[in-house]
Amino acid sequence: MTDxxxxxxxxxxxxxxxxxxxxxxxxxxxxxxxxxxxxxxxxGAGKSSLVRCLLGEQRPAAGRAFLFGADSWKTRRRxxxxxxxxxxxxxxxxAMSARQLSEFCRRVYPSWDAAGVSARLERFGVPAKTxxxxxxxxxxxxxxxxxxxxxxxEVLVLDDPTLGLDVVARGVLYEEIVGDLADRGTTxxxxxxxxxxxxxxxTHVGILKExxxxxxxxxxxxxxxxxxxxxxxxLTETRTEFGTELDAFxxxxxxxxxWGIDAxxxxxxxxxxxxxxxxxxxxxxxxxxxxxxxxxxxxxxxxPEKADEAKGAGR
Amino acid sequence: MRxxxxxxxxxxxxxxxxLSAAAFAGLVPLAIPVARGLTGAGASEVRSWVALIVxxxxxxxxxxxxxxxxxxxxxxxxxxxxxxxxxxSAFAIWGGRLAAACVLAIVSALxxxxxxxxxxAAVPWRDLFPSTSLPPxxxxxxxxxxxxxxxxxxxxxxxxxxxxxxxxxxxxxLVATWLGxxxxxxxLPSFLAHEPRVLAxxxxxxxxxxxxxxxxxxxxAFGRTDINAxxxxxxxxxxxxxxxxxxxVNAYALWVMAASPADxxxxxxxxxxxxxxxxxxxxxxxxxxxxxxYDTASGRFRRARVVDWNRPAFSADGRxxxxxxxxxxxxPFEVMELALDDPKSNPARTRVFLPSYPALLVLSHDxxxxxxxxxxxxxxxxxxxxxxxASARVAERSGEVTGFFLGDDRFRVYRxxxxxxxxxxxxxxxxxxxxxxxxxxxxGSEFSDGWLLLAANATGDRLLVxxxxxxxxxxxxxxxxxxxxxxxxxxxxxxxxxxxLSDGRIVVAERSPQAARLRIYLPSGDEEESIPLPSARxxxxxxxxxxxxxxxxxxxxRDGWSNLVDVDSRVVxxxxxxxxxxxRLASFWQFHDGPEVGSDATKLFYAPDRSLIHLDPTTxxxxxxxxxxxxx
Numbered sequence: 019m020t021d022x023x024x025x026x027x028x029x030x031x032x033x034x035x036x037x038x039x040x041x042x043x044x045x046x047x048x049x050x051x052x053x054x055x056x057x058x059x060x061x062g063a064g065k066s067s068l069v070r071c072l073l074g075e076q077r078p079a080a081g082r083a084f085l086f087g088a089d090s091w092k093t094r095r096r097x098x099x100x101x102x103x104x105x106x107x108x109x110x111x112x113a114m115s116a117r118q119l120s121e122f123c124r125r126v127y128p129s130w131d132a133a134g135v136s137a138r139l140e141r142f143g144v145p146a147k148t149x150x151x152x153x154x155x156x157x158x159x160x161x162x163x164x165x166x167x168x169x170x171x172e173v174l175v176l177d178d179p180t181l182g183l184d185v186v187a188r189g190v191l192y193e194e195i196v197g198d199l200a201d202r203g204t205t206x207x208x209x210x211x212x213x214x215x216x217x218x219x220x221t222h223v224g225i226l227k228e229x230x231x232x233x234x235x236x237x238x239x240x241x242x243x244x245x246x247x248x249x250x251x252x253l254t255e256t257r258t259e260f261g262t263e264l265d266a267f268x269x270x271x272x273x274x275x276x277w278g279i280d281a282x283x284x285x286x287x288x289x290x291x292x293x294x295x296x297x298x299x300x301x302x303x304x305x306x307x308x309x310x311x312x313x314x315x316x317x318x319x320x321x322p323e324k325a326d327e328a329k330g331a332g333r
Numbered sequence: 334m335r336x337x338x339x340x341x342x343x344x345x346x347x348x349x350x351x352l353s354a355a356a357f358a359g360l361v362p363l364a365i366p367v368a369r370g371l372t373g374a375g376a377s378e379v380r381s382w383v384a385l386i387v388x389x390x391x392x393x394x395x396x397x398x399x400x401x402x403x404x405x406x407x408x409x410x411x412x413x414x415x416x417x418x419x420x421x422s423a424f425a426i427w428g429g430r431l432a433a434a435c436v437l438a439i440v441s442a443l444x445x446x447x448x449x450x451x452x453x454a455a456v457p458w459r460d461l462f463p464s465t466s467l468p469p470x471x472x473x474x475x476x477x478x479x480x481x482x483x484x485x486x487x488x489x490x491x492x493x494x495x496x497x498x499x500x501x502x503x504x505x506x507l508v509a510t511w512l513g514x515x516x517x518x519x520x521l522p523s524f525l526a527h528e529p530r531v532l533a534x535x536x537x538x539x540x541x542x543x544x545x546x547x548x549x550x551x552x553x554a555f556g557r558t559d560i561n562a563x564x565x566x567x568x569x570x571x572x573x574x575x576x577x578x579x580x581x582v583n584a585y586a587l588w589v590m591a592a593s594p595a596d597x598x599x600x601x602x603x604x605x606x607x608x609x610x611x612x613x614x615x616x617x618x619x620x621x622x623x624x625x626x627y628d629t630a631s632g633r634f635r636r637a638r639v640v641d642w643n644r645p646a647f648s649a650d651g652r653x654x655x656x657x658x659x660x661x662x663x664x665p666f667e668v669m670e671l672a673l674d675d676p677k678s679n680p681a682r683t684r685v686f687l688p689s690y691p692a693l694l695v696l697s698h699d700x701x702x703x704x705x706x707x708x709x710x711x712x713x714x715x716x717x718x719x720x721x722x723a724s725a726r727v728a729e730r731s732g733e734v735t736g737f738f739l740g741d742d743r744f745r746v747y748r749x750x751x752x753x754x755x756x757x758x759x760x761x762x763x764x765x766x767x768x769x770x771x772x773x774x775x776x777g778s779e780f781s782d783g784w785l786l787l788a789a790n791a792t793g794d795r796l797l798v799x800x801x802x803x804x805x806x807x808x809x810x811x812x813x814x815x816x817x818x819x820x821x822x823x824x825x826x827x828x829x830x831x832x833x834l835s836d837g838r839i840v841v842a843e844r845s846p847q848a849a850r851l852r853i854y855l856p857s858g859d860e861e862e863s864i865p866l867p868s869a870r871x872x873x874x875x876x877x878x879x880x881x882x883x884x885x886x887x888x889x890x891r892d893g894w895s896n897l898v899d900v901d902s903r904v905v906x907x908x909x910x911x912x913x914x915x916x917r918l919a920s921f922w923q924f925h926d927g928p929e930v931g932s933d934a935t936k937l938f939y940a941p942d943r944s945l946i947h948l949d950p951t952t953x954x955x956x957x958x959x960x961x962x963x964x965x
Binding site (some may be wrong): 036037070073074075076077094095096098099101103105107109110111113114118122123125126127128 | 347417555
C-alpha cells in the first residue's frame, strides 16, 4: 500500500516538447494520498501530455514524474499494478469484448476482481459480449472505468473521463468514483472540462495554461479566496481617480459594465471587504462566492499576465 | 512471461479470422488442377507447387501485414497506451505481438497446405534445392526469417508513420550500409576467400537480424506512445547495430585479406623457383586459399591474387614471377608481375589483358616475354611494353597445349590430340613473334590412349613422354616429335616418374609393390645403370643438390624421408629423416622450371607437420622457413 509519507503522485519540473513546440513547461506538483486532484486547462493546455508522462507512457524532455516515489518512466510496469487508468480516448483492442478484456487483465494483473468488473459492467448496462469497437463512446468509457477499478488501484488516473458522455453516463461515473473513494480512499488524478461535475469530489485543483501550471491549490482554500465583487464607482470631491480600490483583493479579472465594476478577486477577506464598502465613491458593493468553473474562467480565460498575477496570489 | 503470453494469446485471438481465410485459400491448390482439366501425376505436381506457393505467400504475406500493422499504427495513434497502462513490460508488448504473428503465419501456411496434403501433395524439396539438402537448423532459420520480416516491416512502418526528418538520415545510412557491405565483400572473391565471404554474409545477416529485432524492441520500449521517439530509438539502435556489424564484417574481411604465410594451415604446398630463393607457397590461410610468393632467404613475401587456385609462373632465372588477376574473381584478366630481385618491388600491372583465363602461362628465360594460351589461342606478350606480339590458334581446346620459349621470340608448342584410332597424337609447332608466323615443325607420333605427361631437357631438343594410363615412358626428339627410344620397359604395375639430369642423362624412378629402382639412361636413351632402392615406397624425384647428386623423397608425408643418390657412384645415403623434398626434378605442368643444380629449391623440404625446412646437405645447416621444426 501507499506509504503515507510518500506522495503517490509527484512531478518535478516536467517539461514536454513535441519537436520545437512546447506542451508543458516546468510543471511541479504533488498529490497527497487519498486526495482528488483535478487538473484543469483549456484544450491544448498540455493536460493529456502531462498524464502520459505521469503514467510512464511518454518521456518528458526535462524533469521527472513519480508514481509512489519512483520515476514512472523507469518503473512503469511495477507502478501500473497499482494504478487504474481511464484514458481520454478509450483505447482497448476493438475486436475484444468487455468480458475478454477483463479476462486479459486477469492474466496480467497480480490480483483481479473479475466478478467486480462484471458486476460494474452489469450496473452500467454494458453488454459483456459485444466487441469493444461496437460500443458507444459512453459504454467504452464505462468499460474502461470498470477495467481501471478491477485490480483495486491505489491511484486512479482519469483523463477527461466525461468527454462525450451524456448526463446519465456522467452521473454513473461520478457515483462509481465517489463509491470507490468512500470504500478505499483511492488517490485520484483527473483532467476534466466538466468542472461542475467534479467540483464536489475534487479536493485539490491545478490549472494549466499554455503549458504552465498557473494554479495548484486545495479547492476549499481556492474557493474561499476567490470572490466576485460588484459595485458602482463614482468620483467625488475626495476621490479623483479610479482603479486603486481593488488592489487589496488582487483582482484576477475586472470588467467595466454600464452599471459599474464587475471584478473577480483572488485574495478576498471579509474584513477587507468591509473596509472596501466604506470607501468614498464605492456604492452598492456586493461579494459572492464563485464556482470552480467561474474561477477557472477568470484565471484561465484571461491573458497570461493576469493569470500569472492570479497564481502569485495563490502562493 | 505472464504478460508476454497474455499479449500473444490476445493477439492470436484478435486475428484468428486469418485462419479461416487460410482454410479458404487451401482450396485453391485443389481447384486449379480441376479447372485446368489435369489428372494423375500432372495434377499432383501442379497441386504440390500451387500449395507450396500459396501457403508460402500466405504465411509471408501475413508476416508483412502484421509487421506493418500490429505495432506502429497503435504507437502512432497512442492506442498502445492500453498495453502500457497495464503491468506488462515493453518486451512483452513487442515479443508477444511478434510471437503471435509467427504463430499465425506458420499455422495459416500449414492450414493452406493441409487440403492438398490430404490428397497426396508433397513438398517438392528436390526440385527447389536439387544440389543441397535442408540445413539441420532449418526450423530456426525459418523462424529467424519470419522474425526478420516482421521486424523490418515494423521498422518501415514506424519510419514512414513518424514522418520525421530522421527519414533522410535513414535513407542516407541505408545507402551507406549498402556501400559498406559491398566494400567488405567485393574484394574477398579475388582473394579466393569464398568461405569467409559466405561467413561474413551470414554473420552480417545475423547481426542485422539481431539489430532489427533489438531496434524494433527499442522503438516500443523507448517510444511507447510517441511515434517520433519510437522512430528515434529505432533508428539509433538499428544504425548502431548495422554500423557495428559493418565494422565487424569489414574488419573480418581485412583480417582475411591480410593473411601472411605464417597463417597457412597444415597442408600448404611449396613450388620453388628454378633459381634464386623465391618459392610459391599456397594453402589455406584464414579460411581462404592463399598464394604467396615467398623469399626463403629474407622472409619477404607478397600475396598473389590468383584466379581459381592457379599458380604464378617463374622465369627460369628466378628473377621474375607473373600471375593473372581477375576483377571480382572474373574477367577481364590482367597479367601481374613481381620483380623478385628488387627488394622494394610490389606486384605491378603489366597492362597485358586477357579476355579469358589462360590455360598456359609460361615466361621466357629472363621473364621479358610471356606466352599464354586461352581457348586454344597462343599469344606471345612483351611484358616490358605491355604489348601482344603475336597470336595464333594452335588447338581446339587450351588443355591440349603446352610448350616453352626458345629464345625471346620463339615459342614451341606441343599439342596432343585424340585420334579416331583411339590413340594420342603429339604435334610440334612453333610460333615466331618476330615474323608472326606459326609453323608445324614435326610430330605425328601416336601413343596409346590416355593423357601424356611431357618434360623437356634444358635445351629443348629432347622430350620425355610418360603415358599416364600405362606409365610407359619414351624419349622423343624435342623439335621433330619422333620417338627416339622407349624407356623403362613395357606397361606393368610399376609407377614411374622421370626427369633430365643437368648433364643430359635421364633418370627414371620405378616402383612396383615388390621393389623400387632408379634407372639411369644416357642422353641417347640407352640404359646406363639401374640402382636398387632400399624401399618400395612411393618415390619423388627431387632436385640435384650438386651435379649427379639427386635428392629422392621416399614414403608418405607422415613417415617419409629423403635419400641422397650419387648416380655415378651408385651410393644411396640417407639425407634427412622425416623430410621430403619440396621441388621436383621435372614439372609436367610447365617446362623449364626444374630446379637448377644446387639452387635453394633443391634444399627445401616438407616436415611431417607440413612445416617448410631449408636443409643444405653439404653443410648440414638446417633452418625453418615456415611452421615449427619438429625434429625427431
